[in-house]
Amino acid sequence: xxxxxxPKTGEERIYNKWLKAKYFHAxxxxxxxxxxxxxxxxxxxxxxxxxxxxxxTLQDIxxxxxxxxxxxxxxVPGTDHASISTEMKIVESLAEKGFTKEDIGREKFLExxxxxxxxYGGIIxxxxxxxxxxxxxxxxxxxxxxxxxxxxxxxxxxxxxxGYIYKGERxxxxxPHCKTTISDAEVEHKDNKGKLWHMKYKVEGTNDxxxxxxxxxxxxxxxxxxxxxxxxxxxxxxxxxxxxxPIVNRQIPIIADAYVxxxxxxxxxxxxxGHDFNDYEIAxxxxxxxxxxFNNDATINDVCEEYIGMxxxxxxxxxxxxxxxxxxxxxxxxxxxxxxxxxxCGVVMEPLNKLQWFVKMEEMAKPALQALETNQFRFVPSRxxxxxxxxxxxxxxxxxxxxxxxxxxxxxxxxxxxxxxVAINATKCESCxxxxxxxxxxxxxxxxxxxxxxxxxLGWPNDSQDMKDFFPTNVLVTGPDxxxxxxxxxxxxxMEQTGQVPFKDVIINGIVRDAENRKMSKxxxxxIDPLDIIEQYGxxxxxxxxxxxxxxxxxxxxxxxxxxxxxxxxxxxxNASRFLQMNEKELGVVANISDDHEFSLADKWxxxxxxxxxGEITTNMEHxxxxxxxxxxxxxxxxxxxxxxxxxxxxxxxxxxKKDATLYTLRYVLITVLRLLHPYVxxxxxxxxxxxxxxxxxxxxxxxxxxxxxxxxxxxxxIETTKQAIKEIxxxxxxxxxxxxxxxxxxxxxxxxxxxxxxxxxxxASQVKLQPTKDQVxxxxxxxxxxxxxxxxxxxxxxxxxxxxxxxxxxxxxKELARAESMLSNADFLAKAPAKMVQSEEAKKEEYNQLLKKxxxxxxALKK
RNA sequence: GGUCGCUUAGCUCAGCUGGGAGAGCGCCUGCCUUACAAGCAGGAUGUCGUAGGUUCAAGUCCUACAGUGACCACCA
Numbered sequence: 001x002x003x004x005x006x007p008k009t010g011e012e013r014i015y016n017k018w019l020k021a022k023y024f025h026a027x028x029x030x031x032x033x034x035x036x037x038x039x040x041x042x043x044x045x046x047x048x049x050x051x052x053x054x055x056x057t058l059q060d061i062x063x064x065x066x067x068x069x070x071x072x073x074x075x076v077p078g079t080d081h082a083s084i085s086t087e088m089k090i091v092e093s094l095a096e097k098g099f100t101k102e103d104i105g106r107e108k109f110l111e112x113x114x115x116x117x118x119x120y121g122g123i124i125x126x127x128x129x130x131x132x133x134x135x136x137x138x139x140x141x142x143x144x145x146x147x148x149x150x151x152x153x154x155x156x157x158x159x160x161x162x163g164y165i166y167k168g169e170r171x172x173x174x175x176p177h178c179k180t181t182i183s184d185a186e187v188e189h190k191d192n193k194g195k196l197w198h199m200k201y202k203v204e205g206t207n208d209x210x211x212x213x214x215x216x217x218x219x220x221x222x223x224x225x226x227x228x229x230x231x232x233x234x235x236x237x238x239x240x241x242x243x244x245x246p247i248v249n250r251q252i253p254i255i256a257d258a259y260v261x262x263x264x265x266x267x268x269x270x271x272x273x274g275h276d277f278n279d280y281e282i283a284x285x286x287x288x289x290x291x292x293x294f295n296n297d298a299t300i301n302d303v304c305e306e307y308i309g310m311x312x313x314x315x316x317x318x319x320x321x322x323x324x325x326x327x328x329x330x331x332x333x334x335x336x337x338x339x340x341x342x343x344x345c346g347v348v349m350e351p352l353n354k355l356q357w358f359v360k361m362e363e364m365a366k367p368a369l370q371a372l373e374t375n376q377f378r379f380v381p382s383r384x385x386x387x388x389x390x391x392x393x394x395x396x397x398x399x400x401x402x403x404x405x406x407x408x409x410x411x412x413x414x415x416x417x418x419x420x421x422v423a424i425n426a427t428k429c430e431s432c433x434x435x436x437x438x439x440x441x442x443x444x445x446x447x448x449x450x451x452x453x454x455x456x457x458l459g460w461p462n463d464s465q466d467m468k469d470f471f472p473t474n475v476l477v478t479g480p481d482x483x484x485x486x487x488x489x490x491x492x493x494x495m496e497q498t499g500q501v502p503f504k505d506v507i508i509n510g511i512v513r514d515a516e517n518r519k520m521s522k523x524x525x526x527x528i529d530p531l532d533i534i535e536q537y538g539x540x541x542x543x544x545x546x547x548x549x550x551x552x553x554x555x556x557x558x559x560x561x562x563x564x565x566x567x568x569x570x571x572x573x574x575n576a577s578r579f580l581q582m583n584e585k586e587l588g589v590v591a592n593i594s595d596d597h598e599f600s601l602a603d604k605w606x607x608x609x610x611x612x613x614x615g616e617i618t619t620n621m622e623h624x625x626x627x628x629x630x631x632x633x634x635x636x637x638x639x640x641x642x643x644x645x646x647x648x649x650x651x652x653x654x655x656x657x658k659k660d661a662t663l664y665t666l667r668y669v670l671i672t673v674l675r676l677l678h679p680y681v682x683x684x685x686x687x688x689x690x691x692x693x694x695x696x697x698x699x700x701x702x703x704x705x706x707x708x709x710x711x712x713x714x715x716x717x718x719i720e721t722t723k724q725a726i727k728e729i730x731x732x733x734x735x736x737x738x739x740x741x742x743x744x745x746x747x748x749x750x751x752x753x754x755x756x757x758x759x760x761x762x763x764x765a766s767q768v769k770l771q772p773t774k775d776q777v778x779x780x781x782x783x784x785x786x787x788x789x790x791x792x793x794x795x796x797x798x799x800x801x802x803x804x805x806x807x808x809x810x811x812x813x814x815k816e817l818a819r820a821e822s823m824l825s826n827a828d829f830l831a832k833a834p835a836k837m838v839q840s841e842e843a844k845k846e847e848y849n850q851l852l853k854k855x856x857x858x859x860x861a862l863k864k
Numbered sequence: 865g866g867u868c869g870c871u872u873a874g875c876u877c878a879g880c881u882g883g884g885a886g887a888g889c890g891c892c893u894g895c896c897u898u899a900c901a902a903g904c905a906g907g908a909u910g911u912c913g914u915a916g917g918u919u920c921a922a923g924u925c926c927u928a929c930a931g932u933g934a935c936c937a938c939c940a
Contacts (some may be wrong), residue, residue: 579899
């Protein structure tokens with residue numbers, strides 16, 4: 001074996017081996033419970049980032065764990081067509097050549113988009129593979145592929161038939177840059193330091209002016225009313241009168257509405273239903289008209305000759321100037337508010353009144369809410385359920401039509417007879433039979449297809465075997481930021497279409513930040529590329545760094561130091577296996593051992609500890625406590641197996657009576673550790689495993705360890721005591737500056753301790769004598785008291801130092817004793833604490849007492 | 865404005881259903897001991913944000929407060 005594992009060459013080789021063996025490919029298996037995960041499909045425009053890496057790693061750990069446990073596992077991968085993001089890319093590339101998408105037309109544009117998808121869409125998948133994830137690549141899907149498109153159309157038509165999908169004119173969020181509608185979820189509210197302008201309109205039939213405040217002076221062109229609070233005594237007298245919007249010379253009513261906050265601004269609000277959601281509501285209540293003042297690019301339309309074609313922000317300045325000139329400008333003050341921006345391009349979105357397709361949400365939200373309430377599925381950690389619930393409780397109808405070309409085109413066909421035919425590939429009007437029908441130009445929101453992902457990828461709406469075998473899925477792992485984009489929509493879509501909640505557990509992973517706790521972003525340029533990390537340290541190290549010591553759902557900082565530390569751990573495991581191989585080469589492999597073979601104390605100790613470990617971490621992993629579980633394996637492997645057991649084994653291997661059992665135990669424990677680690681670090685564990693076993697075997701499909709039926713509790717305790725003794729000896733050697741090379745003589749007086757042959761080596765002794773009584777022990781020895789006996793380090797005595805040490809020891813014991821005694825003298829503790837607690841305290845008290853007596857005795861003897 | 869986190873060793877963070885505070889990194893001392901210097905052995909450092917409460921027992925449960933962060937939200 002090489003001195004180090006080289007991930008650069010090894011990982012790819014191993015991954016290809018797995019693919020070739022089709023370990024990740026799932027088929028329905030009789031008598032095997034299935035376990036399914038749908039990979040959140042990354043956008044084809046995306047490049048792999050740390051968020052993907054974490055997300056994919058968590059899923060891979062779970063699916064590999066379950067696969068080893070014997071479940072029939074399926075992990076469905078795929079990508080999302082990312083309607084708007086992809087379209088933006090194509091539009092940009094066209095713009096570079098001086099074209100617009102309209103120049104080349106829909107058909108040609110889509111051709112380009114598909115070409116783009118073929119060229120770049122697979123990149124992120126290949127990048128994901130580098131992490132080592134065990135998806136069933138034979139089942140890879142794309143949200144715009146034929147099957148999924150069929151599912152999308154099916155759902156659209158179904159919902160339309162049921163009346164859940166309708167077309168209506170509504171105020172919607174419009175992106176003037178992308179020139180499409182966007183849903184509420186896609187609006188990002190950004191803090192904005194703006195100005196609140198005070199301006200005034202003349203009240204007709206009086207000489208009075210009413211002063212209102214607005215952050216958007218340009219929208220006065222669309223004003224249809226002034227509103228005051230009905231209880232506002234300042235303005236009561238004006239209600240019912242008319243004010244005049246200058247420039248457009250529009251007469252508008254002054255109305256009373258409780259929405260108006262008397263405290264804010266002047267207490268007078270201008271009402272612009274065409275470009276403000278609140279005003280829209282008010283206008284509905286008061287039956288006011290709506291005036292649209294904008295073109296699709298947010299320039300002023302023909303509402304006003306003077307500003308026609310002018311950008312909204314230019315118009316703002318011009319109108320303010322005009323008001324100043326007219327003497328109707330009052331003042332401007334600084335204000336902090338928020339503005340809604342398109343989350344994709346960042347441009348301030350504009351509410352516009354448009355005819356669009358919507359999904360009626362109120363009714364479908366109900367079962368989705370109930371599903372969580374009644375624990376039909378759950379969030380882990382549970383607190384994220386609140387985001388889900390809040391969003392559903394306050395849900396508005398979902399605007400699903402987009403003025404884009406890349407996506408699922410809406411299956412609605414318009415006829416000159418005014419009838420709309422909603423059907424797949426309609427060729428004639430279903431009402432009048434006219435063949436001259438025109439399909440709706442718009443496509444569906446990307447999330448409409450993602451919402452069907454867990455079942456559309458399994459062949460739905462066809463009566464597929466995969467649906468029967470693998471649906472509903474077991475786990476969804478995703479980020480907190482898309483709970484309302486995606487999780488919510490998957491639940492209600494699935495419940496409506498399949499009658500089932502699409503998953504059992506929704507695991508929320510945190511956000512990976514940089515070492516300074518900043519969000520990694522392209523603009524900041526602080527992103528750490530997972531591929532760079534893989535290149536430098538290997539995928540296994542990356543995976544460990546992302547998972548170890550991290551609580552689920554919590555954000556984490558990422559740094560190369562973390563990766564390095566974990567790389568070191570893997571190197572440690574690698575070298576432990578080299579140690580085993582070296583010895584097996586010399587002494588022979590003992591892969592099996594007969595029942596009558598006697599294990600040494602050390603063997604029994606490590607086997608017992610391993611047994612507990614298996615039980616604990618299996619439970620941890622079943623509870624998704626992956627970080628905790630990993631930490632436990634790490635500690636066991638490094639601190640117990642490598643630091644202690646291997647060192648003990650070195651001596652035992654020289655003992656012909658112990659050699660075989662030791663070789664067996666070394667191998668057995670190491671291989672078990674490899675199994676336990678495999679879900680976390682699949683590559684290196686597989687490499688070691690095949691080195692130790694044979695090329696044909698694979699950890700991927702090997703069994704997850706189960707605790708053995710053994711109880712070496714006493715042996716474990718005995719070795720723990722021995723370890724404690726050795727530690728104290730080392731401690732004293734250190735205090736007295738005795739180098740490792742200088743061997744000492746040790747006498748142990750005990751009638752119960754067994755001193756194994758490793759003791760001398762680990763304690764740095766030339767000889768270790770064990771005797772039942774204190775006879776013939778040299779006077780000049782350092783004395784260590786342990787519960788099972790007394791240890792004498794001969795010829796080391798430095799009386800002064802020894803007195804100091806023993807005094808410290810004595811003080812410590814007295815403190816411990818006092819603690820135990822105070823607990824035991826507490827009547828409430830005795831009465832109310834569990835008996836086990838009380839017993840354990842009593843035992844400790846007894847032990848401390850004994851030790852204290854002995855230490856005190858030694859101390860007195862020295863002082864004489 | 866609402867909701868939800870976080871505050872534990874110098875730094876980054878674990879700590880499950882309450883029973884004597886942990887890891888990694890860093891730091892100090894000594895070691896190239898034939899698996900591993902990406903290592904070995906030993907060591908130091910914490911009134912677990914503050915104040916109350918529940919309990920025999922609180923880092924862990926409850927309340928308030930203080931810092932800090934995220935998300936949601938129509939104050940023109």
